[in-house]
Amino acid sequence: MRIHRMTATFGKLRGSTLELQDGLNILQAPNETGKSTWCAFLLAILYGINSRERDRAGFIADKNRFAPWSGVSMSGRMDCSTDLGELTLTRATRRQTSPMGEFAAVYTGTNEPVPGLTGTGCGESLLGISREVFERSAFIRQNGLSISQDAELERRVAALISSGEEGTSYTEAAEALKKQLNRRRHNRTGQLPALEAELADLERQLADSSALARQLADARAQAEALAVRVESVQGELAACDRWEAAQRRRVLSDAAEAARQAEDRAAQVREQLQRDQIPENETIARLRGAIVNLETTRKAVDKARSERDEAMKALLRAEAAVNESPFAGQTAEEARKSAASVPDSAPWPLSELLPSIFLGALALILSIISILGMNDAFADAIFYGIPCAIGALVIPIYKNHKWQKETSAFLKKHGVSSAAELRMQAAAYAKLWEARDAAQANANAKSAAADTLYNTLTSNEQGILLEVRRFAPGAFDIPTADQLLRSCAVRRKELAEVESAAREARLRCDLQAQQTPEADVPADEPPAPVRSREAVSADLEAARAALAQARSAADHLTGQLQALKNPEDLRARRAALEEQRAGLEAEYSAIRLAMETLERANTALQNRFSPELGRRAAEIFAQLTGSRYSGVVLDRSFRLSAEPAGDPVFRDAALLSAGTLDQLYLAVRLAICDLVLPPEKQVPIVLDDALANFDDRRCAAALRFLKEAAGDRQILLFTCHSREAEFFAGDGEVSIQRLTDAGEEV
Template sequence: MTATFGKLQGRSLELGDGLNIIEAPNETGKSTWCAFLLSILYGVNSRERDRAGFIADKNRFAPWSGAAMSGRMDCGTELGELTLTRATRRQTSPMGEFSAVYAGTNEPVPGLTGAACGETLLGISREVFERSAFIRQNNLPISQDAELERRIAALISSGEEGTSYTEAADALKKQLNRRRHNRTGQLPALETELAELDRQLSESNSLARQLVQARSEVEALSRRAEILQAELTDCDRWEAAQRRQALSGAASAAEQAEVRAAQVQERLQQDQIPENETIARLRGAIVNLETTRRAVDKARSERDEAMKALLRAEAAVNESPFAGQSPESARREAAGTENEPVKWNPVPGVLTFLIGVPLCFVVTYAVLFLTGSHSKLLALLTMLAGFSCVCALALFLKKRAFQAGWAELRLKRFGTADLDAIRQLAEDYAKLCEARDAAQASVNAKSAAADTLYSSLSSNEQG
């Protein structure tokens, strides 16, 4: 044997006839050679998976160098000297490529395949080989296997190899499961089918009763239909008579209409009624006339509204204290009210002068008496001072009289004595004049438009 298997890297092992005992230290590959012998005969089980405490052979004996798992065995069998070879083409199928040829030739052994190699050469299956002849170093599988049971039965009984208790028990268990397993199996299916048939039978009976009831209803409805058909026939006859009567009346009306049409045609010829085209043209002219009339009414309405607006604007202008003036003259009048001559009261000034002059002499005498002086200069100064005070007081009273006169004049003229309010009245008057002029222009324009439309209406009416 030559193997690239586990720690074996192209190493070879030759066994002789009879019992071969291999003695070597630990970890030299004795168990690996045993596993290789099993794999070269029966192949590597690629469906095994690693689990707790167990490593599958495809992973456990993968070559340490990373090379593909492969091997060769030369052996003597009943078929002759053979050379068995296994190699790995796909990683998922280790040692899945099998070859069996006669030693020294390249002629394949007929009927010898990789799956049946061990059973063909040894006469037993892999399960029996692992549980009897192939004893591993640390364990021997003792689990049940149908093939092994058949072999044991063949040894201890009649030699029949086709009977296995496990297979019989499994077959019986499968038969029981097929009949009933919890809610599945043939019996629950038959029970379900029976229940379904009972339900269908109940529905059939219900449908049968409904059919009987429906047939009775059909008979009643058939009789009702016959009665209605008879009534319908009578109605059809009555409607036919009504149609004949209406047709007769329509024929009489048609004859009368033909007579009236002939009379109207004759009258049209006598009265020389215009043609349809002329009538259509006249109808269009009438429509245009109505449109023009509505436009005239609208223009007059707009003119009337403009007149009303003009009257309102003129009334607002006439209500102003500056009525009748131009905006510029109104502004000038508002700015020059203090320069107008006014009537003022001279009595306070005159009384002040008449009383003040004698009072000046009295004051001068009193000053000279109190001072005990006979100075003419002091008397003259005192007289001048008193006379100045009297004149100043008289002028002040005159100014106040003038201001009171102007205030009375403004209040009477404008309703207020405030100059700013009077100037604002002048500005408002200017705006009212502008609004009046605009209203007058609008009245003129709309009056002209109304007159134009009215002239067009008159000509259209004459036409």
């Protein structure tokens, strides 16, 4: 088989195409560019996807792992050359529950289907091997280099060293014999343990039948004795009933007499209250409440009077403050006007007197000049000028002196030193005047409130006393009225108590009468019982319970005996089972002998199997390691050991380095391919980063071997390294491709 082209919408592949050549194909790509996805797609296009596989811890089913990232359905195509001709294989998804389940195989370039080629048998028809064999031989992953055992692979290996038929598998035969052996006995399960359990159950049933018969006889005897005991205790309980009936009649008579006496006492108290004209409880409560309210009103009166007295004191203090002022006797407005009449400065200040003084002095000078000149104006100067000059100088000075004297006396009278202080004093006097008026108004209001409350108190007291004197003429003051009301309340309470006692006595009598029917009265006084009713009832209950339990036990034992099979039938069944057990034990021994014989045959077959595969694996392993190892041995479970050159001691695979171990596994895989894969099918080999742990020298040896092996079949080597491509650079026999990201075309 030769693959020419693959186109996939699978996982991260979005319609990507991969072209392949004959021989060795080196497919280089970085990590996460779809190499493993291409390998999985190749497996899926040939063998399909298991839609029944489910995710589990640490594992994701292929149908979920490779679901296209874009959300579209899985699909793909592969063009290839096979022994059937040039074919085109396609798979698509019609139903989401069956990914890649729509299969078609046609001859390339036509729509003619390939007869007999189906989706389930495509891979096995084209490659000649099942999916399990392909995955364990030619499909080599880095994390899957080791070979696991499989019945199909085992049959193909066995065919190489036996008759050539592929229908023999030691694993399947051993498993079938083991199932038959386990069917007869496996620990506590199987046919033999079941028979032994049934025999033991039969023995138990026979023993139980004898034991139940004895227990039933004992239970019936116990039930008869308990029935006699119950009858005796019932007679004792009937005697208790007769004595208690007599006691109830006596109690009823006492209760009737007590009820009559209580009702008579209540009637007497009620008549006495009517004669004394004692008011009802509602009237008493209302009047006593009114008295309580009087106390509240009296406290309010006292408080109002106290507030009135405080207001009068405040008024006196305000009047005293007004009278102590220098403005006493004046109104506030008069005080303001009096203070405003005093100017802040003299009538003629110096600045205003300077012109007059200047004119007076000028007139005086002119008068003197006129006198000295002795002219006609002399007489005028003496008569007019001199007086005018003297007047202009003296009059302002006199006026200022007089103002100063009067002002000083006025300010001194009021105890201030300036007109500004006088006006401030007048303003303070006005505030004192207003405070006195406010105090007067407050005192008047408080007096009116106190008088109103007092009048209310007096009126309420008179009303209460008038109403109380209707039934208590001696109530002339509130304390006496309150005391009389208290007495009335006590007498009303006494009436309520005796009436309540009468009702309770009558209720007790009626209840006792209901509990003592007339027919329940005994003819004569019975004797008192020896035991209390509680003790007798408890004894009767215990006896009845014991009797019921004994009868139930007897019934249960009877049912058990009826449920058990006839002892004779049980013995016959036991004999048949013992015979059957002997036959199964003989079969068990025969199967064990067959398994031992098969094991010896398998050992002999291994002696023929291991050398052939080990020899071919050793040849490849020697080429891969540069003849460092010369031998390889393995058993049918593919457990490996390697023999170093010159050292006869085989090394277990677990002791090798990671790289050498991968090389050993690869050698065995390639040896299996040589021995197991049908040569006429030329099955391609797929390697996914299988050389990742190889050093450069052994990687080169592996590449040379793969190129040589590619002469007979197509080999696809996917790698994340560039050394493989560099190794074959310029070699025209090797196809080298450098893949881009899986989201782009390859």
